[in-house]
Amino acid sequence: MTTKQCITSLLLLICFSIFSQTYITNVTIVNIEKQKLISNQTVVITDDIITNIQPTRKIKAPPSSIIIDGTNKFLLPGLTDAHVHFFQNGGLYTRPDVIDLRKHMPYRTEIDLAHKSMEETLRRYLQNGITNVIDVGATYNFLKQKEEFNYKDDAPSIYMTGPLLTTYEPSVYENLQHDEPFSLVKTVEDGIKMVQEQLPYHPDFIKIWYIASTGSENAEIGAKKYLPIIKAIINEAHKNNLKVAVHATERITAQLAVENGCDFLVHNVEDEILQDDFIKLLKKNNVIVCPTMTVHDGYAKTLGQKINIRNHELLKANPFQLGSLLDLKHLPDTLLISQYKKYFNSKVAISKSHKSDSIRMVNLKKMSDADVLIATGTDAGNIGTLHASSYLNEIKAMKNSGMSNWKILQASTINGAKILNKENEFGTVSILKKANLILLNANPIEDIENITKIDRVINKGVVFTPNTLIKETPSALAQRQLNAYNLRNIDAFLEPYADDVEIYVYPDKLLYKGKETMKKQYLKMFESVPHLHCELKERIVQGNVVIDKEFVQFGDKVIEAVAIYHIENDKIKKVFFIE
Numbered sequence: 001m002t003t004k005q006c007i008t009s010l011l012l013l014i015c016f017s018i019f020s021q022t023y024i025t026n027v028t029i030v031n032i033e034k035q036k037l038i039s040n041q042t043v044v045i046t047d048d049i050i051t052n053i054q055p056t057r058k059i060k061a062p063p064s065s066i067i068i069d070g071t072n073k074f075l076l077p078g079l080t081d082a083h084v085h086f087f088q089n090g091g092l093y094t095r096p097d098v099i100d101l102r103k104h105m106p107y108r109t110e111i112d113l114a115h116k117s118m119e120e121t122l123r124r125y126l127q128n129g130i131t132n133v134i135d136v137g138a139t140y141n142f143l144k145q146k147e148e149f150n151y152k153d154d155a156p157s158i159y160m161t162g163p164l165l166t167t168y169e170p171s172v173y174e175n176l177q178h179d180e181p182f183s184l185v186k187t188v189e190d191g192i193k194m195v196q197e198q199l200p201y202h203p204d205f206i207k208i209w210y211i212a213s214t215g216s217e218n219a220e221i222g223a224k225k226y227l228p229i230i231k232a233i234i235n236e237a238h239k240n241n242l243k244v245a246v247h248a249t250e251r252i253t254a255q256l257a258v259e260n261g262c263d264f265l266v267h268n269v270e271d272e273i274l275q276d277d278f279i280k281l282l283k284k285n286n287v288i289v290c291p292t293m294t295v296h297d298g299y300a301k302t303l304g305q306k307i308n309i310r311n312h313e314l315l316k317a318n319p320f321q322l323g324s325l326l327d328l329k330h331l332p333d334t335l336l337i338s339q340y341k342k343y344f345n346s347k348v349a350i351s352k353s354h355k356s357d358s359i360r361m362v363n364l365k366k367m368s369d370a371d372v373l374i375a376t377g378t379d380a381g382n383i384g385t386l387h388a389s390s391y392l393n394e395i396k397a398m399k400n401s402g403m404s405n406w407k408i409l410q411a412s413t414i415n416g417a418k419i420l421n422k423e424n425e426f427g428t429v430s431i432l433k434k435a436n437l438i439l440l441n442a443n444p445i446e447d448i449e450n451i452t453k454i455d456r457v458i459n460k461g462v463v464f465t466p467n468t469l470i471k472e473t474p475s476a477l478a479q480r481q482l483n484a485y486n487l488r489n490i491d492a493f494l495e496p497y498a499d500d501v502e503i504y505v506y507p508d509k510l511l512y513k514g515k516e517t518m519k520k521q522y523l524k525m526f527e528s529v530p531h532l533h534c535e536l537k538e539r540i541v542q543g544n545v546v547i548d549k550e551f552v553q554f555g556d557k558v559i560e561a562v563a564i565y566h567i568e569n570d571k572i573k574k575v576f577f578i579e
């Protein structure tokens, strides 16, 4: 390229960027900070920045701009999930320290999958209106991979720490080198060294896994024993201008962490009701608390085999990870699996989890009423807490604690930005902030679940229609209907099928046609057959055809069957059964 050509193309680029404008007209802005809805506004986005906001009558969109009619719609800042882990996939095999199923799924395969699916996982976040994610415990390999997504329009902004600094490491994670999610710290010197070791990988903050008791040890004694190490890590991180997040679920660890300068607590206290002094300290030190209300429930429901997944998740989650949560119904380790099932359905476990649930709820309400900064975070990636789609469950749990919709929205937007002092960059619909926005079809103040009614997601200034963010695939369609079948959810089961679906006995005997007939057939089965579980033994995908070999537990019988799905226009158009 000649210099002239080079200059010309540079000018073109500059001109293009000058005129790359989007006008969202006649929209109602959800003003998070003032807790007000401001109607009939026009918001101007230039490149990736909000450059103007005025009443619609005062501003005219030039014909060269992209115009989005915001009539009857609500403009909200993009959401933040302040507690995720990309090294975990959300499915059954992702935490071998909790349940060791490595003989069915090698841990290496899980790690590789987490890396390979990161791009899709990020798109899923965006699809759910989450334009910022904070990974509070990653690996060096994920810190490296994060760089790939920094400038991608279809990836949320990612903030990430390195491995969790901990005084206790589960043995399954040892010696994984750059895939290791933990760095074991035994002394004060180790603590300082481990912070310095992370610096070349450019973490956005440092995270401590403050585990005071791993069984017989008393939490108070353990917490105090490890305190010098915790202090040393916090001091070294602060010296390097890095904030410190701490995992602390006991009152004693949370209190010691806060007294010694931690910036961000990634869990709620769940063993004691918080005293006013501690709440005052949280406020005085500007500590942000991510209450992480639902992650425990994901474990209890999966391992106790009492899964109840809402339609929202059946449609929006990664269907393969979601499907794996049901594998305990057919994996051959009957002894191990039945022990988990027995424990999570025992009176002791149920009353323990009721107790910690209710303490979490009371503590959240107390902190929220006292205006402690709360940030929404799911702990996604853990078993049963699926990336992106679990956000709604977390919001609903916050709602159940008694928080107002305005406060929940603050926790999900501006407070997430405050964790890393990014409140001048994103978190409200304001001039000069990043154009990370969601346009909703319904008012989120009237009903917080309306945050799922997304018309457009605007990320880094680029406008997306949510459904286009995740590419439909034949195997995803087949998997979604299989998941819903196993959960006896008729609406989610029918969703992947075409309205005029045809069901055959192979090769050409038509059984029936149309979704309505199909609904009647399956509804009857879902309501009446006592044991119903379909195990996928093998799947072949060829173009638009999916061939599933299945073992179906049907009442007392086990039937071996093959189902052949023909996909047309992103729906299952024909099914052929071979029994």
Ligand SMILES: [Zn+2]
Pocket (backbone or CB within 6 Å): 083, 084, 085, 136, 137, 266, 379
């Ligand atoms: Zn976590």
